[in-house]
Amino acid sequence: MALPYGSGYAAVRDGAVAWKSFMGIPQSSDGLEQYASLAALADAPADEAWVYACVSKRFKAAVSVPMTVRVRQGKELAALADVPDAAGEDLQFLLDSVNPVDMTGSEFRGYTQASRAVWGGCGWKKVRGSISGRTRELYWLRAPDLTAHSEDGRAVVSWGYHPDRGAIEEILRQDVLVFRDFNMRSQTEFLSPLSAARYEIQVNRSAAMHTAATLANRGVPEGYWKAAKGVDVTQQDQSAIRRFIRTLRGPRNAGKSLVSPDIEYQALGLNPKDAEWLAGRKVSRMMVSAVLGVPLLVAGDDDKASVYANFRDAEVAFWRGTMVDQLNGDADVLNNWLLPEFDPSRKRLVVVPDYSGVEALKPVWAEEVNAWNSWVDRQAVVPNEVRTHFRLGNPTTWGDKPTPNTKITLRPDPASVGIVDLPSLDGSTAPAPDANPPSEPGDDTDVPAALRAWGRGLYRHPSVRAFTAFGGPLDALPLVGPASDGVRTQIEDGLRRRHSAAQIADALEGVTA
Numbered sequence: 001m002a003l004p005y006g007s008g009y010a011a012v013r014d015g016a017v018a019w020k021s022f023m024g025i026p027q028s029s030d031g032l033e034q035y036a037s038l039a040a041l042a043d044a045p046a047d048e049a050w051v052y053a054c055v056s057k058r059f060k061a062a063v064s065v066p067m068t069v070r071v072r073q074g075k076e077l078a079a080l081a082d083v084p085d086a087a088g089e090d091l092q093f094l095l096d097s098v099n100p101v102d103m104t105g106s107e108f109r110g111y112t113q114a115s116r117a118v119w120g121g122c123g124w125k126k127v128r129g130s131i132s133g134r135t136r137e138l139y140w141l142r143a144p145d146l147t148a149h150s151e152d153g154r155a156v157v158s159w160g161y162h163p164d165r166g167a168i169e170e171i172l173r174q175d176v177l178v179f180r181d182f183n184m185r186s187q188t189e190f191l192s193p194l195s196a197a198r199y200e201i202q203v204n205r206s207a208a209m210h211t212a213a214t215l216a217n218r219g220v221p222e223g224y225w226k227a228a229k230g231v232d233v234t235q236q237d238q239s240a241i242r243r244f245i246r247t248l249r250g251p252r253n254a255g256k257s258l259v260s261p262d263i264e265y266q267a268l269g270l271n272p273k274d275a276e277w278l279a280g281r282k283v284s285r286m287m288v289s290a291v292l293g294v295p296l297l298v299a300g301d302d303d304k305a306s307v308y309a310n311f312r313d314a315e316v317a318f319w320r321g322t323m324v325d326q327l328n329g330d331a332d333v334l335n336n337w338l339l340p341e342f343d344p345s346r347k348r349l350v351v352v353p354d355y356s357g358v359e360a361l362k363p364v365w366a367e368e369v370n371a372w373n374s375w376v377d378r379q380a381v382v383p384n385e386v387r388t389h390f391r392l393g394n395p396t397t398w399g400d401k402p403t404p405n406t407k408i409t410l411r412p413d414p415a416s417v418g419i420v421d422l423p424s425l426d427g428s429t430a431p432a433p434d435a436n437p438p439s440e441p442g443d444d445t446d447v448p449a450a451l452r453a454w455g456r457g458l459y460r461h462p463s464v465r466a467f468t469a470f471g472g473p474l475d476a477l478p479l480v481g482p483a484s485d486g487v488r489t490q491i492e493d494g495l496r497r498r499h500s501a502a503q504i505a506d507a508l509e510g511v512t513a
Contacts, residue, residue, distance in 0.1 A: 121180025
């Protein structure tokens, strides 16, 4: 039978609402539609833990890298401390202290990177000085609050700033620094990386909600209760049964069951497999990490016991594959749209990120030490340069000259094992000294001071290493210079006892006095 249009429409509408309410389908925006707009994506880090972990990593990484102003010196870039420049110092102060109201320079960099991850970019509003016309303050603008005004869809004439609270403001194009990622659909609008992973974000969030709901109802058997056949259950009995079943809810009541002669349990087999939820969450995490450029291990995925052995490699990949490119892009925006106010020619100053404090970009300590040692052996650097680089102490009097090549090579004659050939100062190989070399004239009073200079590096000296490996005699000339047989014997005795350089020098001072 056909119903009137009005009554039939109302019945269908009301029935749908009642059916959704009966089935437990939420009427509020609790699904994928909540991330449909650019402004709504700001809720993603608050709703989904993995998104927060990745965005937080990029935020903290950007905070740790300052933007520094350098002065061009030919092909080199000098620091302002070495080449003072008034305009450069003003620009550096602006980047470090962006404004006296709400943010510091490090927070500015962090929020810029977080904006790139969540919204695909942001804006910096310039506040210029009344006299010089240069930018004196900078203020961060959210991407969802900015609307590009353009006549041809390519060149922006001005930006409309409409915050949630406050008056709408029209800002000229030259008074806004815009940081944004690529957008193939529009040159003026922002494109959020999270929009490409919105379904994966929802999968992870739904899986977490399912797990929480399962835990909260774990005490209730997976099925339903019904009255036994032929039993008349009154309204009062139904209320009592509902109260009893509610007491079974929660993790503390796991394993408990309702025992009643009038109630039967009917099992259900419609529950999703836990393995499928876990696999879905893993895939969603991988996708979010991919679009945000944060490796799984760096973001906190350490479900394997051996992951920490690869943590440094993951950090290096994060910095070189994501942060270096992003921060270099931020510096490029500053060099193109802010620097000309302080250096109109753009030939004297340049803004660059300072990566010197990033541990992940530094070489491994052992590899760096071996590299510097090889340069010392090749006489490319002098010992004092090594001491300065590794902060081993003040320069020494002997460290300004190249160290002679003292590489130890064994003679091919098996009968002479234990006797080594040491290259001379000019690079030619001379035979090792005899087992009982003649005394060498020299000033033994200088030996203790020369010995002390080696400090902790005494047992790494090639002559000492050859002595401890083959049992002597000690070639004292490269170690302390010319020395008499008695002094050399004293040094050999101290080395056999594994005394320090200072202890051996103290014992020698009584002999050479």
